[in-house]
Amino acid sequence: MRIVFIGAGELTVEAATLLIGRGHEVIIIESDEERIKELSDSLDCSFLHGDGSKPNILDEAGPEHADFLFCLTENDQYNIIAALVGRSLGYGQVVVQIRDTDYLNICQELGLEHSITPSRTISRYLADMVSGVDILELSSLIKCEARFMMISVDKQTRGRVEELELPAEARVIGIYRAGQFMHADPETTLKINDEALILTHSKHLPELTERFQAEASEGHDLEEKK
Structure with a gap:
């Protein structure tokens, strides 16, 4: 790259x-x-x-x-x-x-x-350290081809998690809503302004990145035309 x-x-x-x-x-x-x-x-x-x-x-x-x-x-x-x-x-x-x-x-x-x-x-790292959480240690658990990515939920991606139709080796494992973390499963409903945390095989990162960037761009274009 x-x-x-x-x-x-x-x-x-x-x-x-x-x-x-x-x-x-x-x-x-x-x-x-x-x-x-x-x-x-x-x-x-x-x-x-x-x-x-x-x-x-x-x-x-x-x-x-x-x-x-x-x-x-x-x-x-x-x-x-x-x-x-x-x-x-x-x-x-x-x-x-x-x-x-x-x-x-x-x-x-x-x-x-x-x-x-x-x-x-x-500052977040230091606060987590005081709480007994070592973020650097946690990051070392994401090994080999496992990768995390975060997407912002908009009008194009809202709805049930299963409706995202992710690749077989990708899963939404949690969402952030109003500053709070929530676990997610296929039936979880994504709302606008949520942030969805996806665990995926690294080979899917390019296609997922391109897809969600394109959907965000399309949603923005639709808003501008209204």
Whole structure:
């Protein structure tokens, strides 16, 4: 897979190192030329010098061949603009880093569903640790080809779980509703704004991702036409 990063901070470097080690193609867009020179000797990847929020720079990274665009600079507004430009150019999955949680609702309204907030993630991990739950230990239980994915339920996907007609090796195992987790079975009814947690074989991830993204897009188009 091809993964494009905007910003060459510590998070980018650590993630890029892991991805390169797993055989993925990585491109890092960075406006600081000295930072690029500093990393060139240690990271076996491609670098683009320029403003990652500019269409011409993002287009140069090849959105038609990219599976992910990670916007990971220290500036929330910059990340949001870069994410919107990247999405308009056709990048597959666009992930935006948000440090100020006040922007999270804005990201949702703009359709930037894949937002990460480092401080919130770490604080939840610490709180879970105090409660005796080790999230890192739990993540190690998802081995081999097992994968989790989350979908947001809308008008296209609401209804009984069994009506989703998932592949044989995929199951909705739970839902989040109004901040509460609930176990799910085939008869469970999914409501708009629920988040459904799916456990699936990794081979189904591309088709499921494409399917639910397409359904979300179709639902959005229908809303705009009304």
